[in-house]
């Protein structure tokens with residue numbers, strides 16, 4: 001997706017969050033790297049989340065370069081796809097950040113990286129491999145990655161991408177429990193929590209002591225250029241609620257608290273129903289994805305929060321072009337906080353008691369990925385940060401659980417083929 005309306009490489013270095021009406025609820029992520037010792041980083045996964053793509057603004061290596069400057073030393077890149085890893089390192093060596101990658105070895109597995117780096121362990125680990133290769137305690141296939149990392153590098157801070165797993169919620173919960181008992185700082189990549197607009201909404205709720213009555217989230221993706229077969233295959237990426245709408249399920253929980261999972265109801269439009277026929281899928285779904293493994297085209301879910309509030313999510317695989325259509329609204333007595341387009345041009349419309357006219361807040365140059373990484377790095381180095389780490393592994397497991405509850409609920413009610 002062309003999130004932020006520009007490619008990651010062209011994103012402005014400023015993270016000013018002072019759009020009209022904005023009063024700076026989170027500090028600017030520091031743009032000038034602070035002086036200090038080298039910071040050793042192990043990067044796991046040479047894919048889009050860590051090294052960027054045309055699909056969106058995510059690119060963790062770029063954010064750590066911005067944050068750490070020439071203190072950054074990437075002490076290893078783990079990826080079984082060696083040519084891909086080599087290609088991203090070659091590209092980095094042509095950039096201003098080349099010194100960080102000058103001596104970066106490639107490792108095929110996390111085990112190999114741990115054995116080679118045990119004498120000089122990394123300070124930070126970015127875990128951005130696909131979730132099928134992590135999020136379990138089962139050592140049999142070597143995918144008990146978080147456990148291996150916590151054992152191998154007991155002092156390293158771990159940054160783990162969402163979703164936390166593709167396996168069972170029970171297994172992911174065991175990983176959470178294990179990590180809670182370890183000294184490693186763990187931060188999970190629900191970056192929208194760090195968005196200035198989201199923080200502004202949280203501030204309004206807190207300042208006015210509001211009880212959330214309802215959250216209403218809509219995430220409609222543009223599928224025309226989405227060509228990863230795994231994403232369209234439920235048995236690999238688990239479907240679009242678990243893989244993608246997870247960000248909005250997480251935000252809903254962030255605003256309104258825990259969901260009573262027994263209340264989750266959902267309906268879907270499936271691929272075999274007339275309204276679910278898509279004309280621009282960019283690969284041969286008919287031949288590449290088995291029928292019972294194809295993803296729903298639209299899902300609508302509702303639930304009750306434990307607080308008594310209600311929640312609603314709509315997720316669609318429906319738009320063409322490149323930009324996604326996304327919004328989330330939070331209602332409370334007298335208040336409507338409507339956040340439109342948090343990925344591209346976040347705009348917050350606030351209606352308050354005393355006036356029917358909405359205030360409009362823009363957050364033009366906000367970069368939640370940078371705020372997230374800045375928080376992670378500062379907390380790892382100093383034990384504290386201007387904003388705290390906002391997503392723990394255990395918290396992320398509860399979002400994972402909600403997304404599965406929605407998927408199961410929609411499969412229970414779907415119209416059979």
Ligand SMILES: NC(=O)c1ccc[n+]([C@@H]2O[C@H](COP(=O)([O-])OP(=O)(O)OC[C@H]3O[C@@H](n4cnc5c(N)ncnc54)[C@H](O)[C@@H]3O)[C@@H](O)[C@H]2O)c1
Nearest residue numbers: 045046047048049058078079081128129131133161162163
């Ligand atoms: N927060 C966000 O907005 C956001 C955006 C994109 C992706 N993600 C998440 O990041 C994760 C990775 O997604 P991606 O888009 O980078 O995928 P990708 O397919 O582009 O890259 C994944 C890379 O990991 C490698 N890999 C496979 N198994 C591995 C293993 N065992 N150890 C190390 N590397 C391994 C693959 O060879 C590949 O190079 C997913 O969990 C995804 O949901 C999050």
